[in-house]
Amino acid sequence: MPGRLIRNAAFLAGGAVVVFWIFAALEWKVITPYDPFAVGPAHPLAPPSGAHWLGTDDLGRDVLSRVLAGAAPVLTIAPTATLLSLLGGTTIGLVAGFHRGLLDDVLMRLVDAVMSLPVIIPATVVLALVGRSTTNVILAIAVLFSPLVARTVRSAVLIEREREYVDAARLRGDRGLFIMFFEILPNVTSPLIVEGTVRLGYAVFTAGTLSFLQLGIQPPSPDWGLTVAVERAFVQIAPWTVLAPALALASLIIGVNLAADGVRRALAE
Amino acid sequence: MTPPLLEVEGLTVSYRRAGTWGTAVSNVSLGIGRGEAYGLVGESGCGKTTLALALMRYLPRNGRIDAGAIRVDGEDLTRLDGEALRRWRGARLAMVYQDPAGALNPALRVGDQIAEVYRFHRGAGRKEAARRAAEALAKVAMPDPDDIMRRYPHQLSGGQQQRVVIAMALAGGPRLLLLDEPTTGLDVTIEAEIIDLIAALRAEIDASILLISHNLGLVSRMCDRIGIMYAGRIVEEGPAHDLLHAPRHPYTMGLLRCVPRFEPGKGRVRLEPIPGALPFLGDAIAGCAFHPRCVLAKARCRGREPELYDVGPGRRSRCYFWEDVPQMPHTYPAAVPGTGGTSAETLLEVSGLRKSYHGRGGDTVAVDDVSLEVRKEETLGLVGESGSGKTTLARCLVGLTVPDAGTLVFAGAPEPWKGSRRGLRILQAMQMVFQNPETTLNPSWTIRRILARAVQVLLHLGGRAGQRRVAELARQVRLEPRYLDLRAAQLSGGLRQRAAIARALAGKPALAVCDEPVSALDVSVQAAILGLLEELQATEGVSYVLISHDLAVVRYLADRIGVMYMAQLVETGDTEAIFAGPTHPYTEALLSAIPTIDGDEARPRIRLGSDIPSLAHPPAGCRFHTRCPRKLGAICEREAPPWQDAGQDHLIRCHIAPDDLRKLQTPPGARPR
Amino acid sequence: MARFLLRRLGLVLPALWLVSVLIFALAEIVPGDVARTILGPYATPEQAAALRHQLGADRPVPVRYAAWLGSFVIGRWGDSMVLHRPVRPFVLARLQNSLALALIALICVVPISLGLGIVAGLNEDRPVDTAISLIGLSLTAIPEFVSGVIVLVVFGVRLGWFPIIAQPPPGAGPLERIHDLLLPSIPLMLVLFGYIARMARAGMVEVMASGYIRTAVLKGLPLRYVILRHALRNALLPTITVIGSQVGWLVGGLVVVETLFTYPGLGKLIYDSAVGHDVTVLEATALLVAAIFMLSNLAADLLVALLNPRVRYSD
């Protein structure tokens, strides 16, 4: 599998972008030219210059430093939320797909209900409910994505459960739980990985949107979605304050999607 | 010989997989005369389908023709492209595919799909094309062509779909008809009808035929000349009769010896499996491709690859030692004392088994009131076409499916139907071997872990004792220890089936239900597995319920046979008694439909009229009356036939008494039984 | 076929009921309350409590839910406690706006993305395919608020081609309405393009590798005819389902774009009523969006069934 990945140009490009942002998220304290939180009332909204390559924001803080530091919140929220949604989703999908019957219908109706509302609405209400903090954002995204993961896992399980090795396991007298988690689960990891990588892209997208609606991370965090939300008021006179975080967010999502696409192709071959 | 219609010269085709190119067809040359039927025989992975696709210039994107020429009527197809190639296809060359359902567009009416050939090749208008399409359908013996025209593919049976494909192929008036495994997916009786149809059509249109198949019987019946392919090369070629009765290549001889033939009874003639495994498509090959598995192989065979030497009138063989082939030593495994059915003690007794599924259009009865018994160390064969209910019956026996009614008594004690409520005793005692080697083993487990788990659950043997039992099982199924630590994907079909059998034996079962255990395997590998099952019965004393649609396999292994038709048992009895006759008219039709290699008992061909009725609305009275050549009359349509005894508990469910059946079924002057 | 319809409709109702319970419960525990929304921060707690009592907002939750459900089921959507206006005309006017925007976005983006998706599918792994796939992938990745801001400034303010307040005057003709709504629909189109093009491509690739296309080609039929008559119909089926699933988002999920372009759509109304605690409006709009989502999915599935005889004629 890794052999094919390396040869896939899209994967390399996407991977490079993602690695860059991960590096930024871990090392921003070292690599940022200025302290991203240091306020500079003397020079708010200064255009890009020698001193400040990407200019300064409304509080005079260096935009480049904040964009680099901004990778950290997104890259803690999105992967964690995706992982949680994978765990939750897989369990629901396994149980629903394997047991069928009433349990399956109820779970799937729940999935329909949650999915029928555009992601923003439950997120709004959930975050307003439990208050705004990074952990709550992670929980909100995980809760919202689990049904989608469940749906994918369920369809994969529906195919596997008809396979003869499952009958053989039943024939031995193995219990449902063992069959689900030890026999079937290892064989649905491939669609799970694909779903996981796709979810990661959406998690970054949703985390950014939640911050934009000021429901997610709190100032003075350099989070990109939040920065775009706050700085978009100055978009005419200081477009760099909005474009920098916006393009950073877009680049990360594209990077993740390209990498995901590469993984999917490699798995499919 | 008139100039050949098709002339293939030095054709070499290779595929690119994961970056590396592997040759699938290497330096093949063959010729087919006008109106001649050429049979191309080979097991999976020998490159026969690749050859067909290359002829049609429809190789997938990762395939390419490296060298060679394909001349039809003198024109080299490898030179043609674009419009010229398009005109050739359909008009000069036509193809019939293995999977008829997949070959028809699900979203278009069948009539339109045939008519469009006339519109494009014969320039016919819409109405004219429709008329000729209906005509074509009539030609392929389709009842009520106008109704069929308006139907969609999913509304037709397998047999009907294949007939439509044939009609489509013939619509362009092709000079060469390519048939790639045309009947592999069909039931035996339907297959017979399609074969007869092709034979009849051949006479009408003066097109040559290239039939590709793995079934020697089928090819011997249909074709004038035969070519045997192995690992992308033609290893032997010649007139059908001469080749089959006096093979000049070790592989051909091996194939003939491993196919269950129609000599009576088991225990005397053991099948001779060809040792080793089939090479994967594209493996690098040194010297003669067959030498690793060849009994006659000598040092020379490993050197340069032999040519196709002339070995007789129109006969060629790619073997240095072709003269030694007739005296090729046998590779019988050690003869095993045949115990077959001696002990009368009943192991399993099922009575009144009924299982129905409630679908949208009311209930479909899959198994209707079946009673049977299996004796110790005996093999009961269950034969029937698809939809006869034999698999459902098997799943009910082992507790995977819960029937509506019926009782099951195992070794004297009644047992619940639901698997999860069965005690360890019966779980150990009754296990199942499944059909498809691809999915019978968990792909992410190693063989050792699969067997260890079975031993752990069934015999509560963990740790060292468990490992010892696993090693013992591997020995019993002749699975070398080095395979134990591999995953299913890394094993060949035959090895996987051995592992599956080992898993079934984990709990020292008394009865193993085998659902089509060999039908998904190549012929040479089938013989090895059948031999293994037979050996295990002798050494472990395990009895089998063998489920198969292949009468030859059942005849070879089974002591007693039950024939099922549309969810009902129609005949039970000892194997020899049934083959000797008299038999239920359906069994008679089944027997006659089996294509046998020339020279075996040629049976009078019985054609079953219409198609198999739908199981949801079975015919009243005797369910076979709609297709029965021996139908008495109204009685068959009204009353369900009683069980009639033909001696030595050979029971036949038919209104015709057994003796009358015997008279009807013995052709004048045939050898008395 | 009818059975298929009945069964699916049967599933919609329980799901919708589940949505209403979900919304009521969540809105109930969101901090802040309707009295505060009406009276503002400076009213004393006693005054707020008095208003809550007057509005019956202090009754136990199940009682209020039952009262709301009772009237909602018989068609009385009730009045907005905050705006003292009947909910139905207000919400339906907003629905009309949302549908107009959704329609314009769909009309513009569906043909383009289908076309390009099919072209990509026919030229699998060739440069044109990689290009289209990459563009699709990148455009879907850009959140609406990012592309919205950029589009707003460039076309709205700097170039002035389009009005930045996406509210066509009441008497505007269809052309003018489309012109005014084009700006907010651009971010939607960018997101949708990725989804639809990728699915169309995947559908085409799968169909071109199928048995019946091989048969059609080997029957000597011209390639263009094979694509149009045989391939296209089966390739587009999965795409219809994708489009169906996006309608729900297009109608009710655009709070971000509606805020940016001051467009009075359902998305913003749901957001405001959720934060402002206007439960009657929230329930009506959320259920409306949920119903539209489920019905559009059902419509898509029906269309797919109609186009695919295997389902249409299943006995």
Add this chain to the structure above:
Amino acid sequence: MNDSDLQHELGQHLREELLAGRLSRRELFRRATVLGLSAGTIAGLLAGTGGGPARAQAPPSKRGGTLRVALVPPTAAVDPVTMYDAGAIAMVQQVAEYLIWAENDLSLRPVLAQRWEPDASGKTWMFTLREGVRFQSGQAVTADDVVATFDRLTDPQTKSAARSNFKGILSKGNIEKAGPLKIVFHLDRPFVDFPYLVSSTNYNAVVLPASYAGDFEQHPVGTGPFTLAAYAPKETASFKRNPDYRQPGLPYLDGVEFRFFAETQPQVLALEAGAVDLMVATPFQGSQALFADPNVTILLTRSSKHRAVHMRADAAPFTDKRIRQAVALCLDRGKIVEGLFQGRADVGNDEMFAPLFPGAPAIPQRTQNYDRARQLLREAGAGTELKITLTYEVYQEVPQYAVYLQEMLRPAGISVTLDQMTQGAYYGSGGTQPWLQVPMGITDWASRTVPSQFIGPAYTCDGVWNSAHWCDPEFDGLAKQYDATLDTGSRRAIARKMALLQQDATPAIIAYWIRAPRAVRKRVRGVDASGSDFLDLTRASLA
């Protein structure tokens, strides 16, 4: 119109103060209007002391046209009695009028009330209504309407926030109809600035017909220059010219079109693109583009609008006032005003007498002093690292202010965790009202015309909105005394004592007093900025 002898005597007192340099001309003019002196008398007092009042009005260049206004939408149904947000207030102010209009310089302009005068004790006020004024329903305006209006606002059952302003000053039933156009207010305690409480400052106090039943949107009846023609919540509101408005020839405009925007940014874009002519509230943060736009004029007025950074005096860690003082000493107020408003605000001094208010006591200005702050923290035993949480709402420049505070407190060893909430959540509901409960918070205060309107509710022991929970009986006494003293000289002395007391205790940091900007297109005439985002379009016109 003759003034009572009391008013004459007070007038002379003001002239002496002016001549003694203890009173500016502007303060004399303002003080005189409060006391109800007629324009003629005021002109006499100012005679010979410099330029006349700068109220000359340039003649309008063009009549007619429709003015398009951008503002925040009303959050709830529009009802003058309970309205509190800028959107609803602006709508009502086009249709209805007050007894008195408080100008930006806090002078009082008679509207429906022609004259008013206090008695000697400042406890009883006599108001005379203007004659011949009609409601838009055609019905004449009488004392009954005014009595009903104020009974409605002081009714214990009312849900109007105005009742808190009248608490302890005016109670229901004490409003006496003394004639067809005469009303007498009997106050609970002397309140020299009472006219402000019935002026536009108390935005709920518009005069409505006695028959008003709380359904303003259905029956919008007032005496204002425009009538409400159509209203689509959260979208648009359109007004038509009131043909028989009490001032002939006014208003100049044919109509007004309100377009509602939930956020500032779309309003800025709309104004820049010319889709609207006037932006009711133009917070500097977010509208910087307009300040540099050639075809936009920025109207500016001083106001008492401010942000109070309260620190609860009754809860850790701020119980010790030295810690509160230390926090206050960390702020560089000049830098904050420069960063947040580019200088468009006056530096505050942690006390309630804003530069806007006349007679503001000049006490030493508190400036940044980290050493003193660190010393205070050591004395208070706060150790080297003080952890505090600052809660605040997302409103105009408040979030940026919070970040400034966080940065400026760090050098003193105080680490601030920011807790941001929406406005709805910050003001809370039922039991939880964060702005009155959190240890440290930033609360936005709209402009008021009189310091006691801040001091009473927020800094007295029984103050309804006392976020800091600060209680100093001496301070309360001084506050009551301040309200009751007519004489400006002694009032300033009391104010000085109160300012020193409050600055020392520092219940809340008042770092700046915002100047309220309002952006208009060049062609808009006759409109003024407003500290409280009020919108008076009586004299508005389009060039």
